[in-house]
Amino acid sequence: MFIAVDDTDSRDGMCTTFLATELIAEFEDYDLLDHPRLVRLNPNVPWKTRGNGAIVVTLGKGEKKERKIGEIGEEVSLFEGISKRKEDTFQRVKKVVEEWSEFDSEKTNPGFVIADKRPPRRFYEKAVRDVVELDEVLDYLDKEELSYKGYGEKRGLIGALSALSWTPEDRTYELLTYRRKEKWGEHRRIPEEDVIELDQTLKKTFDNYDHEEKKQAVAPNSPCPVLYGVRGEDPEELEKALNIIGGEVPERWITFLTNQGTDDHIQDLSLEEIKPWTSSKITGKVRSESDTIEGGHVFFEIENKKGKITAAAYEPTKGFRNVVKNLIQGDKVELWGGIRKDPITLNIEKMKILQLKNKIVKVSNPKCPECGRSMSSMGTDAGYRCKNCRTKADEDEAKRKKVERELNEGWYETPVSARRHLSKPLARLRDNDHSG
């Protein structure tokens, strides 16, 4: 039996992952089969909750009892057994969701789904890359006669069903720890040296520490019950984090199987195919040097045979902006990121510099071939003239030299603190993809 819940996060405190721990506690008469799942969905949709993550728990053992009823009884009792269990499960899930979410608030639109089999993966694929409509979800839920409940605008049903349909192709894990209730909302004191030690000793973890900004990245800034979360490849290694990070003692912890750090949201769309709220990789040549606007956001344009697009490195991407500022016209790059609307802009998550153009700068004006004096420029690209004897020279007569570029070809990524949950860190990219 799968139970999926979405959209119970709230600004002043709740977090859907905590609700997973409460669900597991509520169903202690069942066995927890498989890691609970934390499934992140399209980070670009404007109505997302913080983090846009839904949870799924897989419970079993209770199933056997039902089958027993079926074996000894007649069909009617089997039906009654299942419908009674269905109703009982529904009420228990409802109780937990209503206790731990602001289900009656206008700000959140929670939803939960209970199912015995996974819905088709297409729901996940669409929800992580694009937009799934509520109608598609309701049609499926009703056709399959699943137990579900949506609150408010019922948007949580979309996330719940989509998360339920996730079968991992790539996957990571996150160990999440939670604070005692009286600590919720209080400032978290996570010893920085412990996070650095964890980052250095647990080799299969990632995104623990932002070395550029010199700050830990395991604890959230919101007032939610999470104390810290450690992301990695190996659930057993993750548990060692509990012995490394000191300070406040968590009340409980749990390890989720998740699609974080997989790049599942990124598509390979052409400039003609891209649309707002999707994410894609786009290859093109830099059209001109970047512009930095007020607030420190950096923009530049790239173009290819299909068209052109503005790309952005926003202020929170910090030092990554210096990479962008050093690009020059003609550099060939592959940009990965989400597409924003009005105007259409690619919000860069990572970038591969495929080819750096030679950077040539003028050293001096040409010397006059007649009298040997230094010639004067007649304007941009207009050539030179000798003020002494009026001899003219072409623009390319000037002395030029090739300058060392401050960039190298290869990958660059935004810093840990500006990274999206779904973005695959370069450390993972290198470990898993040896092709490039």
Ligand SMILES: [Zn+2]
């Ligand atoms: Zn001259």
